[in-house]
Amino acid sequence: MTVTSEHATLPPELIGTFDEIRRRDPAEPYFHQAVRELLESLAPVLTQRPDLAASRIVERIVEPERQIIFRVPWQDDSGTIHINRGFRVEFNSALGPYKGGLRFHPSVNLDTVKFLGFEQVFKNALTGLNIGGAKGGSDFDPKGRSPSEIMRFCQSFMTELHRHLGEHTDVPAGDIGVGEREIGYLFGQYRRLTNRWEAGVLTGKGLGWGGSPVRKEATGYGNVLFAAEMLRARGEDLDGQQVLVSGSGNVAIYAIEKAQQLGAHVLTCSDSGGYVVDEKGIDLALLQQVKEVERGRLADYAQRRGSSATHVPGGRVWDVPGDVALPSATQNEIDADAARTLVGNGIRAVSEGANMPTTPDAVRVLREAGVAFGPGKAANAGGVATSLLEMRQNATREPWGFEYTEQRLAEIMGDIHSACAATAARYDVPGDYVTGANIAGLERVADAMLAQGLV
Structure with a gap:
């Protein structure tokens, strides 16, 4: 096998695995990116867990059932x-x-x-x-x-x-x-x-027929809670922080709401037409009226908000100075150049509300600069966690209240942060939430697969 520069960040044992994925599925760049991001984190666990290599568990996990x-x-x-x-x-x-x-x-x-x-x-x-x-x-x-x-x-x-x-x-x-x-x-x-x-067959249902309170808020809320945990581990909190949010859909709106509840000053949001900077802080009620009720554009928000809000057509929300970034729009919205801008502006934490919104090169820039980085598989897990809470309520036919469900969400996000941090420390990369999340998730799935035989 020829090892090229494109293989440099992969564990040698997994170069063949990655090349085989690209050979079998050549037209799937997003899938290649997601797999590579996982494989790049696995060198420590392959060293300490030779049973995983011997069982070819990684090769099995990357192939859908x-x-x-x-x-x-x-x-x-x-x-x-x-x-x-x-x-x-x-x-x-x-x-x-x-x-x-x-x-x-x-x-x-x-x-x-x-x-x-x-x-x-x-x-x-x-x-x-x-x-x-x-x-x-x-x-x-x-x-x-x-x-x-x-x-x-x-x-x-x-x-x-x-x-x-x-x-x-x-x-x-x-x-x-x-x-x-x-x-x-x-x-x-x-x-x-x-x-x-069979109420448990779908989640996200209406509250009147089996849905769970907090479900629509959960991904945005959970991402902010994870960001708060990362800051707390560094002796800080969200109170008074300048927060940048991308997107203006469900995840972004409820990230803004929870960040404001925790005392943060949320400056931005965005849509496909550009972004808004609101020096007074995003007016959540007006944003919800424009985006959720009227299905309008952020240009309408800026016009109605007055002099404190500026709408920037096109452009990057990441050009705005801030302390914490919550990408909540779509995949690959923060590239390496945007990451360098964030670092230059003094950003201290980035927590992914969307799925894979940060490119691999951008993640490297942020991690090398010492920015606390919460990968999506950990930071935006609140939505699926609350979906399972909905399934539990469906199974018992006993609905829960909003406060209790939100408390359970906060506990789960705290447990996810603890698992990522503890795993990173166990594999001698303290504070590396990417490696911690990847290995903690992989080990739990791999151990279950090994216990169940050749599956």
Whole structure:
């Protein structure tokens, strides 16, 4: 085997594994990126755990247990027939039933779903709860579609997917383009097809019919709680910190809310048209009115907010000076140049609310500069953790209150931080949350797989 510069950051034992992945799946750059990020962290554990190398456990973990691709025909309000493609990648079920969201967006393809499903395996493992990892979705675009069109699409999507689901088999949730409305349509079709009220088969349901309080807030809340834990480990807290948030969707909005509750001054948010800097701090009520009620743009927020807010078309929210960054929009939104800008502006912590929003080169820049970096598989695990709390409530048919559920979320995020920190210290890389998260998640999944035989 020829070792090239592109292999320099990989453990020698895993170079062949990575090259084989690229050979078998050549058109999946996001999946390659997610796998590489994991493999780069594994040298310490391979040294101390020769049983993992001997069992080829890494080679097994990076291959999904099942990949499902299917046709989704549906009819719009004018009678025109459309054909979309549906996906579900059931990646690993060693710890429990597959669990992971559904994403409806034109960008969805097998590569996107595989990388998200792969990340989900370790994210779910880090919660300490008994769930496996999966992801799914479709290239259907719900923007501009009527409720009846969205309902017909969801019914067609579930007509195929239902045969692969079950509360002890695979439990989807929402993601981009799939909110409480879509979950309702999907659940209704599942119930019709199976003749079962199986509330635990989908999470993200409405509060009146099996949903959990804090579920919509959980990813944003959890990310802020993880950031607060990282700062606390350094003798700081969020109170008085200048916080940069990207995005203006569900994760961003509730990250802003929780950061403000903890005393932070949130300066920014963004959408596809640019970003807003609000020197008085983001007005959360106005932001929610513009983005969630009116489905408007941040330019509208800035216009109505007055002189304290400036809308910058295009550009990078990461050019704004601040203390803590919470990327909450999409993958690869912080590149190496943006990371250098953040470091130059004195950023002290970055915690990922979105999935893989920081490129590998950017992660290296931040870590080398001593910035506390919370990887998404740890920092944004609050959403799936609260989904499992929803499943528990469904199993007992006993709903919990908001305060109790939020308390459980805070405990879980604290446990995730502790697991990452303790694992990093055990492998002699204290404070390295990337290595700690990757190894802690891998070990839990690997040990379950080894206990279950050649699976």
